[in-house]
Amino acid sequence: MSLIIYAIPVFFALIFLELWFDHKRRNVTYSFNDAINSLNLGVMSQVTGIAYKTVQFSFYLLVFQYLAPLSLGVDSPWMWLFAFVAYDFCYYWYHRMSHEINVLWASHLVHHQSEEYNLTTALRQTSGSFFAFVFYLPLALIGIEPYVLLTVASLNLIYQFWVHTRHIDRMPRWYEALFVTPSNHRVHHAQNPIYINKNHGGVFIIWDRLFGTFQAELREEPVIFGVTKPLASWNPLWANIEMYWSLTRDAWCTRRWQDKLGIWFRPTGWRPVDARQRFPSKAKDPYQQVKFDTPLTGRQKAYAFFQHLTLVAIALYFLLTSASLSTVGIFTGSGIIIFCLFCLGYYQEQRRHYVWLEGFKNVLLAVTAVWVLPFASQVYALLWLLLASTLLLRGMQQRQAQCAGTTQPE
Structure with missing residues (x-):
């Protein structure tokens, strides 16, 4: 371990x-x-x-x-x-x-x-x-x-x-x-x-x-964190596949077979000429950085934090019990957790229909808990579902009130 x-x-x-x-x-x-x-x-x-x-x-x-x-x-x-x-x-x-x-x-x-x-x-x-x-x-x-x-x-x-x-x-x-x-x-x-x-x-x-790769931090050059092509997303799946997707797209559209294979092992940032022309780089000047963010109300932040703590607890339980799980159990558990993480990122971005996706995710977690956990814990799973649904709806109501210009008090 x-x-x-x-x-x-x-x-x-x-x-x-x-x-x-x-x-x-x-x-x-x-x-x-x-x-x-x-x-x-x-x-x-x-x-x-x-x-x-x-x-x-x-x-x-x-x-x-x-x-x-x-x-x-x-x-x-x-x-x-x-x-x-x-x-x-x-x-x-x-x-x-x-x-x-x-x-x-x-x-x-x-x-x-x-x-x-x-x-x-x-x-x-x-x-x-x-x-x-x-x-x-x-x-x-x-x-x-x-x-x-x-x-x-x-x-x-x-x-x-x-x-x-x-x-x-x-x-x-x-x-x-x-x-x-x-x-x-x-x-x-x-x-x-x-x-x-x-x-x-x-x-x-x-x-x-x-x-020869050492560089001291300079007082006259404050550090600007991040990468020159910002992710601009809270989606953990996209964060992991973004670069693979870009490389696959360039390898597919470039004409030379040498480039289709070589792009994967070339120096970082190298792209075939025809791929650069078809899909221009979105890299930005680091000195003109505008940090990506999505505004959330206080209740929406509370809901997101509540869901994050829930997923941390589930992941810890999964990791500590994984040695006793079958291969199917490991892949099923991993898939459910990854899906829940995707849903939370989707919620943070306030994407269209996020409420329905969160509702489905919450029911999925509650049903899984009832199926996996002993009877004494099933009541807690249903209480968790009730609390999560309440926080989700309260956050949605506060967002709607804010958009209407009548934000409810915290």
Whole structure:
């Protein structure tokens, strides 16, 4: 079991602490819709990861069992330290290539789509990192046990959580020289030309210093977060497939077979000439950034937050019980959660007929709970459905009153 699952309560506690700092310092580093969307993408990543990460880990296990000349064991503290550093070295190259090759960027792009920068951004992860395992196979060849790999991978990701904040400025010089810090990771999330494709390390910044991809955060160049082609959506499914869709469209419409195949492995941003002419790029000047958002009333935000907490609870239950589920159960559960996340994003965008879609989703969740949970919990499922429906209708009424110019009091 990944350590990430057990770290989730700590993550949320730190997010609430950061929100308190926002309030105390009168900073605005959070946007409601953006934060919920980032958290939803994190939930979706954990749920979908059950299937494809199992397949990836199986490849690692096969290489370790049949190709590794020896095992480094699990007892030596020095072995654990070596594995931790070696994993981060492999992570650096995977992360760097994810910014330099189209097909890898299509997956990693999700983590950079947010136009804010806070601890929820750290949890904004892709649901389709299909090629990552290739970069870690050398660790199997040198004898790092699969159990050790899973542990150091979790610790690596947990470390990266805290650096996604604007509330910490510069660390001591010696620490900035060796480790990834909030300052140099803010650079990594910037769309300013001087900062693009810099600072790829996960824990250690020394790899960037050694291989020429380091850039310090400059006082005279404030960071502008996000990507040059904004997502402009709260749909977690679209966030994950947007770039794949663009690459597939360009590969389909371009005439040269070399380009149809080569576009996937060309440098990030490369497109065939005829595809660029037919579908001009929508990239925008980062210095003219207008952040995407959808206005929600207070009651609508309360409903969205209530639904988000519900889906977090369902996802945690699903993750903790997944080992006892059949393959059909895993795919069914994943599908229901992904559908619910899609519905919540649809609601945040206030798309047409969102009330009917939310109503259907709420009934689906209640029916599933009645079917899966023991009898004593079924009453709670029906009470949840009643509460969710009430909040949904109250939010709709407030929106209608607001549009009519007679907003009801909170």
